[in-house]
Amino acid sequence: MTADGAGPTGAAVPEEAAFAQEVPRGEPILEVRDLVKHFPLTRGVLFKKQVGAVKAVDGVSFDLxxxxxxxxxxxxxxxxxxxxxxxxxxEPATGGSVRYKxxxxxxxxxxxxxxxxxxxxxxxxxxxxxxxxxxxxxxxxxxxxxxxxxxxxxxxxxxxxxxxxxxxxxxxxxxxxxxxxxxxxxxxxxxxxxxxxxxxxxxxxxxxxxxxxxxxxxxxxxxxxxxxxxxxxxxxxxxxxxxxxxxxxDRVGVMYLGKMVEIGSDEQIYDHATHPYTQALLSAVPVPDPTARESRDRIVLTGDVPSPANPPSGCRFRTRCWKAQERCAVEVPPLAPPGWLSGPAFHDSACHFAAERESGEDVGSRP
Amino acid sequence: MPDIHDEDSFEPHPKPGISRLDYAGEQGMAVEQETLVEPDVAKREEARSLWGDAWRDLRRRPIFLLSVVLILLLVVMAVFPWAFTDANPRKADLVHDYLRRPDWTDFFGAGWFGYDAQGRSIYARVVYGARASITVGIFVTAAVTVLGGLTGMVAGYYGRAVDAVISRVVDIFFGIPLLLGALVLLNAFTTRTVWTVVLALAVLGWTQIARVMRGAVLTVKQSDYVVAGRALGAGTGRLMFRHILPNAVAPVIVVATIALGGYIATEATLSFLGIGLQDPTISWGIDISSAQKVIRTAPYVLFFPAAALSATVLAFIMMGDAVRDALDPKLR
CATH class of the missing domain: 3.40.50.300 (P-loop containing nucleotide triphosphate hydrolases)
Structure with a gap:
């Protein structure tokens, strides 16, 4: 790679000829669609019978x-x-597709x-x-x-x-x-x-x-x-x-129980999160300022993460969500930009009631 | 190579190519890094070459040194028995030497340990008998390690159906008592040499190593460096022999060393029972067997081959124990 001895920064770009074709910056190089990975749960020693599956990854889509x-x-x-x-x-995928170029x-x-x-x-x-x-x-x-x-x-x-x-x-x-x-x-x-x-x-x-x-x-x-x-x-x-x-x-995806719940640019996620889980996660980030720590309002989730072998129906987060309603138990929220939002809040969020937090304080902390 | 405690050598390599920002961070960090390495020392000690540590540990154990000296002596005796005695172990003089008592003045001579009921020099027979025991011990262990190691490796690496089949076969062999199985097997041969005994014991003994190897491979297979090898696209052979085997072989070596003593004892037992080695071959087991007829009148005929056998078996088991202690960090 630096065979000409020009130093690592000098000969920074590797021999591109080795790669099949160039993908311009900003184009997807890896496309993941509905990727599923289930680990079967079996019973029996000699004749194994599948009694269920741990749904570790259950329908994840994103582009890199x-x-x-x-x-x-x-x-x-x-x-x-x-x-x-x-x-x-x-690990072999149970379903879905991964496309490289x-x-x-x-x-x-x-x-x-x-x-x-x-x-x-x-x-x-x-x-x-x-x-x-x-x-x-x-x-x-x-x-x-x-x-x-x-x-x-x-x-x-x-x-x-x-x-x-x-x-x-x-x-x-x-x-x-x-x-x-x-x-x-x-x-x-x-x-x-x-x-x-x-x-x-x-x-x-x-x-x-x-x-x-x-x-x-x-x-x-x-x-x-x-x-x-x-x-x-x-x-x-x-x-x-x-x-x-x-x-x-550059972009951040938030996962909960095998699903992508929100994905967007770092500003969209950290400053304009619309999914309740992302908001709760961000509110738990330690703040290195004792006075600010007093005043901010943390979202403390109740209960445990449900078992991935038996996830809740509809929205997987509904069992711990303060916004949950009947619709959440029936309908799986798609990972898409909610139509009722605009500006930086308009990004992929898998929630029926996606909205920015009321207080709107900056809970993310730059390192 | 500088000593690894020389923390100076851990300072990042200063180099013009890398961005200034990164390097500023590194140099500023250097002092902290030195102190921060300390909590890792225990982990590093453990990770520092297993064999290097084991060797340093073993060199200080008198039991290990004693058993190694004894084993080396026995091996030399097995290869060059004539270097230890001029006497012919097969020369039988019933007129002059019938059950002659040990003569302590005849230091290292034919009559040192006395003569047996056929007028043969017991000292010469003890020296020449080492060959059968050592040959059986070493070759059975080698065969068992290769056979058991390979099957255990295959079972542990492939898992699932392959593992199920191999493990059941191992269970079946494991159910056969070594001695009983060897009796049955050896009975099928009319002439039995050292190699027939080696074959019988190897066929019955490989399962022990296979189990140990399978377990070790199952553990190592999960480790990140094996996953990393797969991620690079490494083939089965490379994963097995470059990544898994070197990290899984330690328990196998321990078990094999301890088992070696056991195989020597089993050979002697079989020869004693008359189903192992046969008479032109010189073996401690055969001599112990023939000594029992005269045990009341001449106990020394039994004593010397039996003592040689016990010392040999003990030496191997002690060495195996010491190696196990040295390789097992929990026992340190």
């Missing part, structure tokens, strides 16, 4: 645009990580799947478990080249690995060290270098900083942003830290 960062937020167990696994083809990829296998993997890579949550403790850093980052030998000729691999270490801000001389000799932040940089090795266009980051210390989080986030500019990457950024998501994302 070229060069943008799409943040996905939601509480634990809402299906964020399952969504990432299905997009990566690590218009080509259906959710049912690929063998060589075709391997080819698509070159363009969609992943950064994992826990840098302590995502690197093989028995392999050196050089082997870990060089493995993508062994699997896809066409990316880097055999003789250039060591150089390519050292360039990658350089790009993520690690000393290229660390090539023969083992993962345990690095700190958490450095390990995550190794994980990012591995994700970059194949020069992908899309990187799915599954909570890439939540296992890291707060001070190191900022470094890794900055690195991800800088790499996005250098390599023209599109990110899908999964997290539960709303401030970080706001900082890095």
């Amino acid at each position: 645009m070229q060069g943008e960062t799409l943040g996905i937020v939601g509480e634990s167990g809402c299906g964020k990580s399952t969504l990432a696994k299905v997009l990566m083809n690590l 218009g080509e259906e990829i959710s049912r690929l296998s063998g060589g075709a799947l391997k080819a698509v993997r070159r363009n969609i890579q992943m950064v994992f949550q826990d840098p302590y478990t995502s690197l093989n403790p028995r392999m050196t850093v050089g082997d870990i980052i060089g493995e993508p080249f062994e699997i896809h030998p066409e990316v880097a000729p055999r003789g250039d691999r060591r150089k390519a690995v050292q360039d990658l270490l350089d790009v993520v801000g690690l000393n290229p001389e660390y090539i023969n060290r083992y993962p345990h000799q690095f700190s958490g932040g450095q390990r995550q940089r190794i994980g990012i270098a591995r994700g970059l090795a194949l020069k992908p266009e899309i990187i799915i980051c599954d909570e890439p900083v939540s296992a890291l210390d707060v001070s190191v989080q900022a470094q890794v986030i900055n690195l991800l942003e800088q790499l996005q500019g250098e390599f023209n990457l599109s990110y899908m950024f999964i997290a539960h830290d709303l401030s970080i998501v706001r900082h890095i994302s």
Whole structure:
């Protein structure tokens, strides 16, 4: 990638010839439609009988645009990580479609799947478990080249690995060290270098900083942003830290119990949220100001998240929603811009009674 | 390579290419990072090469060192028995040597441990008997580790129907007692050599390793680095042998080392019962068996092969125990 030795910023744009065709910035590079992932619940030892299914992802649709960062937020167990696994083809989808540059990829296998993997890579949550403790850093980052030998000729691999270490801000001389000799932040940089090795266009980051210390989080986030500019990457950024998501994302999607409840630009979501769940989620963001903390009005949800094996009828949030009415139990609200709203509040929101909060205070906090 | 406690070497690599903003953040962070690494030390210690730690731990254990010395001695004895004695273990002189008592002055000589009921040097027979025991122990363990390791790996990796079929077969073999099964199997052979015994014990013993391996693979298979390998498009072979096997092999090695002693004991038991090795072969089991006829008049005929057998089995089990303790962080 920086074979001419011009430094990482100088030779920022990778050999574009490797990619099939260019998608202009702002066009969808990944289109997800009605994606479903159900995990069957079975009973019986020898003759397994399906008695139900955990609906981890249940009809999720969104587009990922070229060069943008799409943040996905939601509480634990809402299906964020399952969504990432299905997009990566690590788990087969139960239904729906995933199109990469218009080509259906959710049912690929063998060589075709391997080819698509070159363009969609992943950064994992826990840098302590995502690197093989028995392999050196050089082997870990060089493995993508062994699997896809066409990316880097055999003789250039060591150089390519050292360039990658350089790009993520690690000393290229660390090539023969083992993962345990690095700190958490450095390990995550190794994980990012591995994700970059194949020069992908899309990187799915599954909570890439939540296992890291707060001070190191900022470094890794900055690195991800800088790499996005250098390599023209599109990110899908999964997290539960709303401030970080706001900082890095162009658009944000909010998930609840396997469904996307609201999606829009970061301003639309953080300052003009119309779905009650998003409003409740945002009102729980810690405010680093004791006086403001007193005055703001938090929305405290009652009850627990219902079981994804037996979700409520109609709107899934109705069991905890203060706006819920009979209609919510019968009719599933579509994820579409509500016609009665206008301005920044006019964006996809899956609520029959979508509206901005009355008090309209700024509950999001910029990092 | 600098020592890993040398935190200086962890300072981010200063480099002109990366944006100023990012680097300003990094340098400012460096001090904090050093202190923040501390809470991770326990995790890092654990993650620091398992074998490196185990080796450092083992070197300090007298029991481990003692058993290793004993095992090395036995292995050398098995390969070069003539280096330990000039006497011929098959020379039988009933006129002069019939049940001659041990002669402690005959240090390392033919009469050191005395002579058995056929006038053969007990010392020479103890030395030459090591070969059968060590051969059986090592080859059965090797065969069992390869066979059981592969089936366990396949069962754990593929899961579902493959796992169900392999696990049931393992259960069936597991239900056969090793000794009883070996008796039945070996009875089918009219001439039995060391290799027949190895074959019988390997056929019956692989299930133990298969179970351990399957369990270890099931655990490792879930880990993020295996998922990361799949995400890169790695094939089955690469995932199995580069990612899973190196991380799943530790418990297998422990079980195999402990089992090795057991196989040696089983071989001796079979030979004692007359169903294992046969007479031209020199084996401690055969000698123990023939010694029982003269146990009242000449207990030393029984004592020396039995002591050699016990010491060998004990050495392997002690080594296995020490390795297990060293590899299991919970026991530290």
